[in-house]
Amino acid sequence: MTTTMKPIINHFTDNDLYTFTCMYYILQKYPRAETEYCFFDRNRTCYPKGFDQLLQEQLNHLSEVVITDEEREFMTRTFPFLPYWFINVFLRGYRFNPQELTITQDEEGHLDIRVKGKWWSTIMWEMPILSIISELMHVLNGDALKYDAEKEYERSLEKGRRIWESGLTLGDMGTRRRFSFAHQERVIDALIASYEEVKRETEGKCGKFTGTSNVYLAMKKNIPCLGTMSHQCISFEEIVSGVFECNYNVMNKWSEVYDGNVGIFLYDCFGDNVFFGNLSKRMAMTFSGLRIDSGVEEEQVDLIVEKYKQLGIDPMTKQAVFSNGLNIERAIEIHNYCKGKITDSYGVGTFLTCDVLDCKPMNIVVKLIRGRITESREWHPCVKLSCDKGKTLGDKAKCDYLLSVLDR
Numbered sequence: 001m002t003t004t005m006k007p008i009i010n011h012f013t014d015n016d017l018y019t020f021t022c023m024y025y026i027l028q029k030y031p032r033a034e035t036e037y038c039f040f041d042r043n044r045t046c047y048p049k050g051f052d053q054l055l056q057e058q059l060n061h062l063s064e065v066v067i068t069d070e071e072r073e074f075m076t077r078t079f080p081f082l083p084y085w086f087i088n089v090f091l092r093g094y095r096f097n098p099q100e101l102t103i104t105q106d107e108e109g110h111l112d113i114r115v116k117g118k119w120w121s122t123i124m125w126e127m128p129i130l131s132i133i134s135e136l137m138h139v140l141n142g143d144a145l146k147y148d149a150e151k152e153y154e155r156s157l158e159k160g161r162r163i164w165e166s167g168l169t170l171g172d173m174g175t176r177r178r179f180s181f182a183h184q185e186r187v188i189d190a191l192i193a194s195y196e197e198v199k200r201e202t203e204g205k206c207g208k209f210t211g212t213s214n215v216y217l218a219m220k221k222n223i224p225c226l227g228t229m230s231h232q233c234i235s236f237e238e239i240v241s242g243v244f245e246c247n248y249n250v251m252n253k254w255s256e257v258y259d260g261n262v263g264i265f266l267y268d269c270f271g272d273n274v275f276f277g278n279l280s281k282r283m284a285m286t287f288s289g290l291r292i293d294s295g296v297e298e299e300q301v302d303l304i305v306e307k308y309k310q311l312g313i314d315p316m317t318k319q320a321v322f323s324n325g326l327n328i329e330r331a332i333e334i335h336n337y338c339k340g341k342i343t344d345s346y347g348v349g350t351f352l353t354c355d356v357l358d359c360k361p362m363n364i365v366v367k368l369i370r371g372r373i374t375e376s377r378e379w380h381p382c383v384k385l386s387c388d389k390g391k392t393l394g395d396k397a398k399c400d401y402l403l404s405v406l407d408r
Contacts, residue, residue, distance in 0.1 A: 020075075097117065264291050295388060
């Protein structure tokens with residue numbers, strides 16, 4: 001394949017906020033840790049011949065992408081929970097290192113992508129790998145040629161009106177599997193415009209736009225930047241402190257680093273039972289809420305509400321953030337169920353940024369598969385079980401063992 005494309009990612013902060021919050025957490029708690037990530041395509045896509053070379057070319061370009069003064073000033077002003085030195089010294093000196101990547105493609109077209117190195121460095125690759133693969137494929141398979149910018153903007157406007165009129169508190173979390181950078185920006189423009197329109201028409205009696213998880217687009221559009229944390233923090237902690245204590249220990253360490261800021265905990269890495277089994281009142285009070293990323297949402301709400309009540313906490317003072325591949329109609333159903341039970345909000349990704357006419361979104365992820373706490377220690381497999389069997393990823397023997405230990 002000889003196709004040459006302009007670089008897809010041209011901004012250092014064209015990445016999700018949780019990448020930077022997790023990176024700072026890692027520097028504080030596991031600065032010598034090493035990790036290996038793997039690319040998973042749940043649809044077993046056969047990519048065009050030579051796709052691995054195109055992808056390598058795009059990723060190599062990132063070594064030239066550095067944080068700008070404008071980006072540093074925005075992050076310093078917007079994220080007071082990240083210290084000055086981290087943004088203005090550490091990130092200023094950070095360089096993407098393509099030597100951490102290994103990309104191959106078999107004869108059938110399946111991709112094998114590995115990222116290996118210091119954890120604080122390798123964590124930056126997830127978002128670029130996924131967003132570049134997604135945009136490349138939509139160009140190569142002809143989706144980009146059929147794309148009607150005006151029509152897609154109108155569709156996003158209509159979707160936005162439906163969101164705000166339904167009373168949803170919602171933000172964009174669609175960087176990873178977006179149709180393209182330009183389309184994600186267009187969607188955000190439509191969400192802003194529709195929100196202002198509905199807010200004006202209803203005199204503020206509508207939903208709320210919470211912004212985007214994409215740091216660069218939050219800066220460019222002057223909107224809030226939202227973010228929680230990644231499963232990898234808990235997945236790595238399991239190899240350090242075991243499956244029954246890893247959630248508690250990450251909550252404790254995260255609260256030491258952020259002192260109550262960035263307070264939405266992602267609890268489903270090893271299922272809900274093991275999390276609720278050792279959720280203490282102190283930790284429940286420290287964190288402002290929980291992110292629901294798997295399982296049946298109504299069932300998870302009931303479990304969360306019951307646990308808060310057992311701990312003597314009013315669930316309405318806490319937040320449930322829903323992010324499990326939702327579309328708008330499903331979000332509205334959940335919102336109606338949550339009324340009077342818990343404060344709800346929504347992070348929607350692919351359904352916002354890759355819901356394009358005659359286009360099939362990709363089903364791809366990059367996940368942590370191995371880790372060690374220092375370069376001199378042995379490697380251990382890192383896995384994710386979640387509350388959905390379809391989301392179980394990692395070493396099969398370890399997954400099977402943990403599932404038996406957890407009686408699932």
